[in-house]
Amino acid sequence: xxxxxxxxxxxxxxxxxxxxxFGDKRVLEELDLEVPRGGFVLVTGPNGSGKTTLLRLCAxxxxxxxxxxxxxxxxxxxxxxxxxxxVYSELTALENLDLYGRLYRLPDRRERAGAMLERFGLWRARxxxxxxxxxxxxxxxxxxxxxxxxxDLLLLDExxxxxxxxxxxxxxxxxxxxxxxxxxxxxxxxxxLAARATARLALA
Amino acid sequence: MSAYAGDVAALARKDLLLxxxxxxTLPAMLLFVVSALTIFHFALPSxxxxxxxxxxxxxxxxxxxxxxxxxxxxxxxxxxVLDGLVLAPCDRSAIWLGKTIGVTVFLVLAExxxxxxxxxxxxxxxxxxxxxxxxxxxxxxSIGTLLAAMAAASRARELLLPLLFLxxxxxxxxxxxxxxxxxxxxxxxxxxxxxxxxxAILSWASFEYVVTx
Numbered sequence: 001x002x003x004x005x006x007x008x009x010x011x012x013x014x015x016x017x018x019x020x021x022f023g024d025k026r027v028l029e030e031l032d033l034e035v036p037r038g039g040f041v042l043v044t045g046p047n048g049s050g051k052t053t054l055l056r057l058c059a060x061x062x063x064x065x066x067x068x069x070x071x072x073x074x075x076x077x078x079x080x081x082x083x084x085x086x087v088y089s090e091l092t093a094l095e096n097l098d099l100y101g102r103l104y105r106l107p108d109r110r111e112r113a114g115a116m117l118e119r120f121g122l123w124r125a126r127x128x129x130x131x132x133x134x135x136x137x138x139x140x141x142x143x144x145x146x147x148x149x150x151x152d153l154l155l156l157d158e159x160x161x162x163x164x165x166x167x168x169x170x171x172x173x174x175x176x177x178x179x180x181x182x183x184x185x186x187x188x189x190x191x192x193l194a195a196r197a198t199a200r201l202a203l204a
Numbered sequence: 205m206s207a208y209a210g211d212v213a214a215l216a217r218k219d220l221l222l223x224x225x226x227x228x229t230l231p232a233m234l235l236f237v238v239s240a241l242t243i244f245h246f247a248l249p250s251x252x253x254x255x256x257x258x259x260x261x262x263x264x265x266x267x268x269x270x271x272x273x274x275x276x277x278x279x280x281x282x283x284x285v286l287d288g289l290v291l292a293p294c295d296r297s298a299i300w301l302g303k304t305i306g307v308t309v310f311l312v313l314a315e316x317x318x319x320x321x322x323x324x325x326x327x328x329x330x331x332x333x334x335x336x337x338x339x340x341x342x343x344x345x346s347i348g349t350l351l352a353a354m355a356a357a358s359r360a361r362e363l364l365l366p367l368l369f370l371x372x373x374x375x376x377x378x379x380x381x382x383x384x385x386x387x388x389x390x391x392x393x394x395x396x397x398x399x400x401x402x403x404a405i406l407s408w409a410s411f412e413y414v415v416t417x
Contacts, residue, residue, distance in 0.1 A: 060416065080291055085284075088279055089283060090226050095221075099214060103294045105293065
């Protein structure tokens with residue numbers, strides 16, 4: 001049964017004439033976008049075209065300069081993967097996920113943290129500080145954090161960035177298992193997710 | 205323990221653990237406050253008034269706090285962690301309260317060294333002075349953490365934080381010096397309690413708007 005207060009026929013993300021400027025710089029201009037529930041939209045475009053800005057707007061980290069943006073997901077239901085891993089360098093991989101698990105109110109947070117680290121191939125490095133990780137390991141940790149709370153809406157910024165072949169495969173597997181998730185994925189390599197994509201948005 | 209208190213405790217514990225491992229902030233605060241008191245000791249002419257000596261202690265405390273506050277959100281800024289915390293479904297004021305507790309602990313630890321050093325260099329401590337310092341810590345950490353979060357989002361953070369913080373710290377110095385030397389310090393201590401209450405509530409209520417655009 002669907003929880004009360006949520007319309008499951010509505011689009012998860014709906015943007016109308018959405019604009020974002022930073023001072024005089026126009027980053028997004030009058031963008032219309034509709035991402036239906038279960039939709040998997042790839043956002044492409046050159047550097048500076050506003051891909052990251054669009055994700056941050058959808059996450060609620062930026063406010064639009066003009067236009068309307070409705071996101072049918074609460075804070076705890078969003079999985080946000082940014083350029084930065086959003087983890088503390090001085091905490092271990094396990095401590096980072098444990099902290100997020102606590103803040104996301106996960107009842108079985110330690111088990112989930114361990115399971116996510118295992119899934120992304122970081123179990124052996126679970127007690128090492130994130131600051132000692134390579135770029136690829138940090139990306140795996142960031143992915144573990146993103147998927148930790150089983151989000152309904154994924155906002156992924158260059159998810160394959162820094163991943164080796166094994167890491168990319170692990171991410172493909174993770175996404176393949178999450179068939180019901182709605183996703184907005186900014187990428188410079190749309191072919192990597194072409195099979196999963198339901199739509200593409202090209203920003204200029 | 206309520207979920208809110210649990211979040212605050214987890215965030216405060218995390219800050220203490222980060223400092224225990226990195227030792228970025230507290231050693232600098234300790235070095236600064238002891239150096240400042242040592243310099244004041246030799247710079248102040250002998251026979252100076254108690255008011256002047258106590259004033260210098262408060263200056264040392266305010267600038268030591270400022271040093272700690274400039275590092276308050278360094279770990280969050282480094283890897284963009286503040287975005288992760290803001291997106292978590294916990295009450296965002298818990299982030300402020302956890303950080304404020306961490307800042308207060310660092311300040312108290314710095315003062316555990318600074319106050320005996322002050323007693324050694326200048327004059328014995330009074331209970332009124334200790335009470336005033338304890339009350340001032342709460343106010344300084346409350347408003348200072350809010351301002352540090354505002355400054356962390358700015359490119360000119362090293363300049364912005366002192367510009368915002370120092371004018372708001374002046375009442376703390378006035379109340380602190382007054383409570384330390386007045387024959388009837390009650391009204392000054394009351395003023396510090398009022399300052400703590402007003403700025404703690406303001407900071408708690410407004411933190412959410414500071415960390416989101």
